[in-house]
Amino acid sequence: MSGLASGVNPGRKGCYVEPSGGTGATPPVPEESAQDLQTYRLGRRPALDGLRGLAVTAVIAGHSLLPLCANAGTVGVTFFFVLSGFLITRLLLEEQEDHRRIDIRAFYVRRARRLAPALLIFLLFTSAAHKVAGDSLWPVVASFAYVANFAAISGLPMHLLQHMWSLSMEEQFYLLWPMLMAVLLPRGRRRLLLVLCLGLILCVGLRAWLTLSGAPSSRVMFGPDTRADALIIGAMLAFFLPHLTDWPLGRIASYAACVLALSLPLGPQGSWTLLPVALASAGVVGWAATVSASRRPSRAATALARGPIAALGRISYGVYLWHFPIAIILAARVPHVLGAILTLCLSTALAAASWRYVEVPILRRPVRGLATRGMRQGP
Secondary structure: OOOOOEOOOOOOOOOOOOOOOOOOOOOOOOOOOOOHHHOOOOEOOOOOOOOOHHHHHHHHHHHHHHOOOOOOOHHHHHHHHHHHHHHHHHHHHHHHHHHHOOOOHHHHHHHHHHHHHHHHHHHHHHHHHHHHHHOOOOHHHHHHHOHHHHHHOOOOOOHHOHHHHHHHHHHHHHHHHHHHHHHHHOOOOOHHHHHHHHHOOOOOOOOHHHHOOOOOHHHHHHEEEHHHHHHHHHHHHHHHHHHHOOHHHHHHHHHHHHHHHHHHHOOOOHHHHHHHHHHHHHHHHHHHHHHHOOOOOOOOHHHHHHHEEEEEHHHHHHHHHHHHHHHHHOOOOOHHHHHHHHHHHHHHHHHHHHHHHHHHHHHHHOOOOOOOEEEEEEE
């Protein structure tokens, strides 16, 4: 997922984000002053790799250990949405600040180069699996066209590709949000923030109305107009994070969000939990982005930035692609816990091979007229 990700140099295993002081007072609304434009750069936030690793592990647990961790998958996907909204918006804000414009074409080319190779390999495999099982190939077509969420809402059986709805939603966000930013950002950030606030209110309100009116769960859970709140909250965080780093209550809120996020995967599942999950995810992302830049990062931040969980986060996009078919195939053959472990191991091996032998060689090839900003890893 998109989450859904950060850009990194192929020779480095870090998290170079691709461009992928009061005492209790309300944090100021971002302004377009020259000082603001020069004082904050997201740069490298290695703790975000560890958070990606935890998120994709939660997704695998949710899909492999049901009903033991029914809400874990929702928490993991929502976190990836928040992170995607945050990173993409921060990327575009910094590009506008540096160059006074957003290069839409370059953005789309980078997205395609990062996401398409792994996706094509995965869809070739699932196409063969669908043919062997005698299933329709329409789910593959819908996934390739990034409309899997609409296909699921329409009632199309997605079989091995049920998880592709979230990547489709992220791509729909990648398609529309940069164009909207390119149009509105030169006119001032307040207009964009107003659009985000209105979008958040409409999204949450529509989801509540559909839930109370008894709409199908697929409409509530897969609609871009009912699940965009996490992406919107992530985008809003990109505007406010530079100001929250010097706001004492901002750090307190982030710590509280971390505690809340730890309890959510084991909580009850339902559409009413989506907004709290998104807000908690934003707090966790804000905390990780802040403490990663500290000269004396906490033990938690250091643990997230190193070791197996960070390595898993760096290939989380591929892990997310492969995990669901593996989980489905294993579900009827092995116990839940063993299935979850095997799903994690097999999807990690496939994602690592895809990253090393397919994605990295493609991303290392320069594109004429396109500045290299690094390589995205993770959804």
